[in-house]
Amino acid sequence: MKVTPSQLVQLLCAFVPKRLPVLITGRPGIGKSDIVDQAAKATAHNLLISHPVVEDPTDSKGLPFPSPDGSVARFLPFGDLERALNATSPLLWFLDDFGQASPAVQAAKMQLLLARRIGEHVLPDCVTFVAATNRRNDNAGVTGILDPVISRFATVVELEPTIVDWTDWAVANNVPPALVAFLRFRPDLLSVQKTSRDIENSPSPRSWGFVAQTMGVVPKELELISYAGAVGEAAAGELMSFLGIYRELPSPDAILLSPDTASIPETPAALYAVSTALAAHSTEGNFDRVLTYNDRLIDAGHREFAAVLARDAVRRTPELQNTHAFIRAQGGPLGQIIRGQ
Structure with missing residues (x-):
């Protein structure tokens, strides 16, 4: 479904406070990131921008760290995951250029997007997801997004500038x-x-x-x-x-x-x-x-x-x-x- 920039701002302002994840598609350079930033400010959310295209699957799970006696290990969050897990005020976690990420990185986000947890770590209620991607025909290195990942978004819209x-x-x-x-x-x-x-x-x-x-x-x-x-x-x-x-x-x-x-x-x-x-x-x-x-x-x-x-x-x-x-x-x-x- 195509939306104008003003419609997208209204949509995000309605979905973000309700913790409903949104996936935005569209050609490069049409303002997707700027609109997400505008919506974050309008809804009084801090903005956390991640670029999954430069991530490894472990970034979404954490690093394994053994106990002192070496008998067990836990995954310790770091980077953007650590910031999101420790959030105490409204936070919009923006996954930019999501379609350029490898299938393994996309799959690693599935549990976060739907169950709002990864392993033993649970996201606080104040965190909301929004993702953006170019389309496959935009010569932007997008090979697609896994169908199980797409289904974890409350709505998918295509931004059309006016x-x-x-x-x-x-x-x-x-x-x-x-x-x-x-x-x-x-x-x-x-x-x-x-x-x-x-x-x-x-x-x-x-x-x-x-x-x-x-x-x-x-x-x-x-x-x-x-x-x-x-x-x-x-x-x-x-x-x-x-x-x-x-x-x-x-x-x-x-x-x-x-x-x-x-x-x-x-x-x-x-x-x-x-x-x-x-x-x-x-x-x-x-x-x-x-x-x-x-x-x-x-x-x-x-x-x-x-x-x-x-x-x-x-x-x-x-x-x-x-x-x-x-x-x-x-x-x-x-x-x-x-x-x-």
Whole structure:
């Protein structure tokens, strides 16, 4: 069953407190680990991240240690197992890249996942399991997960990234407006299934995150090289074309100097660029001017872009909802758009 990032967060927040284990599948770089971290924080759980792919089966059982007289031996827990067994507050034990682990390591987790014990050691009630894996067709070294292991999870879901969830995250994390505007314009490039085994990157939420980190850092003459190394040449070429449009548009400051007369773009690419940039520049001091320009977008028939501008601005700076300009706008066409009327 496919889920969006926002649905997965809700699902984990419901399952984790009830100690119900969840298995998440999906292509590489789409945010599985970040969402688990978000859910751990939302449910007030400490997060323990394990990588079974680098484990041996003994890691899940402990090391045998003889008694002083050598007559008997016990398995002594160590590492992540020891931390989980000694947990006294809510702990989310995250098994990352689980599908890359050997069958022996996967089998060693079965008793922990279902019986919540290993040998004589019993997990405390405050520990919950979540696991994540790429799919077999993702060229990620996944050979599969044993069926008896899969059946020990309360539910198995496949994460599918969406442009709505990604832009919500991007706006909240101050991703450069130019990149947000581009991916709104070309949402099909947010996550692209890699079809070759060549040593190159493909577009994914993770790789676009690397692009965001390098924007404004690399000199312009190296932008294409840098971006192509992160998301591939085709996607990087489209981004560079979009940036050419973005950089030729009037600056947000220039628009806000004359919001009653500033030009309104005609092409979707330019409209995405302007609305996203204005949202990023919105403050309590200039929001009345932003909304003046936004009203003109509505009058020009660009209701979708007016909604993008208003929602992004409020998402970035929630205090804008309390401004007189925004309260007044709620009674007009913008309020109808936001309410979906």
